[in-house]
Amino acid sequence: MKCQQCERPATFHITELTGGKPQELHLCEEHARHYLTTTGGEPSGSGGMAAALAQQVQQMAIGQTAEELAHLDQQACPVCGITFYEFRSQGRLGCPHDYVAFTKQLEPLIYNVHGESEHVGKRPRRSSGSSEERTQLIRLRREMREAVENELYEKASELRDQIRRIETEQVA
Amino acid sequence: MEIKELTQTSGEWLRGDGPEADIVISSRVRLARNLAEFPFIRRATPQDRVQIERILRDAIIHSQVSNSLLYIALDELEAVDRQLLVERHLISREHAEAQGRRAVAIDKAEKFSLMINEEDHLRIQVMQSGFNLQSVWQQITAIDDAIEQRVTYAFHERLGYLTACPTNVGTGLRVSVMLHLPALVITRQIEKVFRSLQKISLAVRGLFGEGSQAMGDFYQISNQITLGRGEDELVQQVNDIVPVIIDYERQARQFLIKESQENLHDRVSRAYGILRTAQTISSEETMHLLSSVRMGVNLGLIPKLQIADINELFIHTQPAHLQKRTGGELDSADRNIERARYLRQYLNREEGANRAEKN
Ligand SMILES: [Zn+2]
Numbered sequence: 001m002k003c004q005q006c007e008r009p010a011t012f013h014i015t016e017l018t019g020g021k022p023q024e025l026h027l028c029e030e031h032a033r034h035y036l037t038t039t040g041g042e043p044s045g046s047g048g049m050a051a052a053l054a055q056q057v058q059q060m061a062i063g064q065t066a067e068e069l070a071h072l073d074q075q076a077c078p079v080c081g082i083t084f085y086e087f088r089s090q091g092r093l094g095c096p097h098d099y100v101a102f103t104k105q106l107e108p109l110i111y112n113v114h115g116e117s118e119h120v121g122k123r124p125r126r127s128s129g130s131s132e133e134r135t136q137l138i139r140l141r142r143e144m145r146e147a148v149e150n151e152l153y154e155k156a157s158e159l160r161d162q163i164r165r166i167e168t169e170q171v172a
Numbered sequence: 173m174e175i176k177e178l179t180q181t182s183g184e185w186l187r188g189d190g191p192e193a194d195i196v197i198s199s200r201v202r203l204a205r206n207l208a209e210f211p212f213i214r215r216a217t218p219q220d221r222v223q224i225e226r227i228l229r230d231a232i233i234h235s236q237v238s239n240s241l242l243y244i245a246l247d248e249l250e251a252v253d254r255q256l257l258v259e260r261h262l263i264s265r266e267h268a269e270a271q272g273r274r275a276v277a278i279d280k281a282e283k284f285s286l287m288i289n290e291e292d293h294l295r296i297q298v299m300q301s302g303f304n305l306q307s308v309w310q311q312i313t314a315i316d317d318a319i320e321q322r323v324t325y326a327f328h329e330r331l332g333y334l335t336a337c338p339t340n341v342g343t344g345l346r347v348s349v350m351l352h353l354p355a356l357v358i359t360r361q362i363e364k365v366f367r368s369l370q371k372i373s374l375a376v377r378g379l380f381g382e383g384s385q386a387m388g389d390f391y392q393i394s395n396q397i398t399l400g401r402g403e404d405e406l407v408q409q410v411n412d413i414v415p416v417i418i419d420y421e422r423q424a425r426q427f428l429i430k431e432s433q434e435n436l437h438d439r440v441s442r443a444y445g446i447l448r449t450a451q452t453i454s455s456e457e458t459m460h461l462l463s464s465v466r467m468g469v470n471l472g473l474i475p476k477l478q479i480a481d482i483n484e485l486f487i488h489t490q491p492a493h494l495q496k497r498t499g500g501e502l503d504s505a506d507r508n509i510e511r512a513r514y515l516r517q518y519l520n521r522e523e524g525a526n527r528a529e530k531n
């Protein structure tokens with residue numbers, strides 16, 4: 001994660017509690033010292049994780065044309081339907097598949113936050129293949145709802161059977 | 173067990189014992205997990221929330237993580253009861269204030285809580301009094317394993333456990349230790365704490381009182397990064413830095429004693445005196461004074477009290493606890509009167525009476 005006031009890595013993470021709402025600050029050593037020794041500090045206008053994320057997405061976007069940016073923003077997850085713009089403004093993803101659907105946008109952001117890009121540590125005993133398969137249920141349920149709304153009852157019942165099949169598959 | 177019973181007790185993590193309990197209030201670890209087959213909470217429909225809750229409730233109950241589980245549907249709970257759970261750190265403020273189907277499972281000793289439909293589908297949290305991260309990690313990973321046998325977590329081969337916010341992806345692990353650092357605050361050395369954390373990305377947070385004002389002397393240290401390091405390493409990182417901070421605080425206390433034992437004793441005695449005699453007192457002032465008294469107890473300046481008493485007062489003087497105790501809604505002015513009444517009653521009891529009553 002980069003310092004909110006310069007390009008160096010943020011090694012201080014401070015929650016400012018004075019005044020109104022708590023704000024999260026991510027600063028390098030120099031800016032943190034400056035912040036902590038200046039009375040009152042100067043709370044940055046952009047508190048909160050969502051804002052920090054949005055800012056990083058903006059940093060990442062530097063070097064891309066407005067057209068490319070707009071394209072990235074409009075891209076939607078085929079499973080849950082969230083657009084990258086919606087994620088960017090809320091700071092929360094729509095479904096597990098977003099990590100696949102928005103790989104291009106999320107990779108630099110994740111690296112910015114964690115300084116790493118690969119998980120080490122605990123993993124479920126079940127294979128991750130079954131995890132991705134079950135995530136498709138989100139898409140199927142959404143398609144079924146849409147079919148019902150459009151009075152495509154035959155399609156809806158086919159989807160329902162398909163959903164039931166996956167749902168009842170042994171989870172072991 | 174009923175919610176009301178909680179007002180008679182203090183949670184496990186407030187027992188005031190365990191390693192370094194004079195400075196370390198509690199050790200806490202939480203894991204963020206999501207079911208593979210549902211959207212994350214922000215995008216979940218009301219039916220999704222109902223299904224997520226049902227699946228996780230079944231998994232939790234059948235995995236027998238505890239034989240005395242209290243399962244609470246938060247959407248059916250009154251606001252004051254939800255606030256009570258927030259004050260006891262059993263659910264988050266966001267979880268209390270959210271809408272729609274959501275729940276929490278708590279073990280009777282309040283050692284852990286499992287929040288359903290919080291920011292992630294499942295947030296497992298284990299807490300313990302004092303400095304004991306290894307033991308807390310052992311407990312939480314066992315609970316996680318037991319639940320994982322019954323559900324499919326959202327997991328990515330390369331990115332690990334998938335979470336609603338990319339800041340938690342990977343291990344989904346947050347390790348935090350709550351510290352009481354009054355001497356570092358008095359001696360204005362608290363920045364030293366921040367400086368000691370510079371090399372390893374750790375977060376420092378002040379603790380919130382009523383509203384969002386800092387309770388001054390309480391700080392929570394936690395890991396900022398969740399990806400690319402194993403759980404053991406993340407736990408170890410916090411585990412390594414806490415003794416350094418404890419040492420700073422101890423040195424600052426010794427400095428205060430050496431510099432002027434009288435000033436320190438005076439500060440503690442005045443705080444104690446106000447708490448025992450005030451007729452109306454705000455939450456913030458209470459926290460501030462209790463902090464001084466807590467340090468006084470640790471330094472042997474108030475032999476009559478124990479750390480467990482102070483920890484209990486911290487929780488029992490908060491708004492929802494006061495209202496549950498009196499059995500009615502109180503506005504802020506009435507709460508201040510009730511808080512002062514409660515403090516006077518508790519602190520003016522006969523010596524030893526506090527302990528005896530609990531047995
Ligand atoms: Zn900087």
Ligand SMILES: [Zn+2]
Nearest residue numbers: 077080095098
């Ligand atoms: Zn999605």
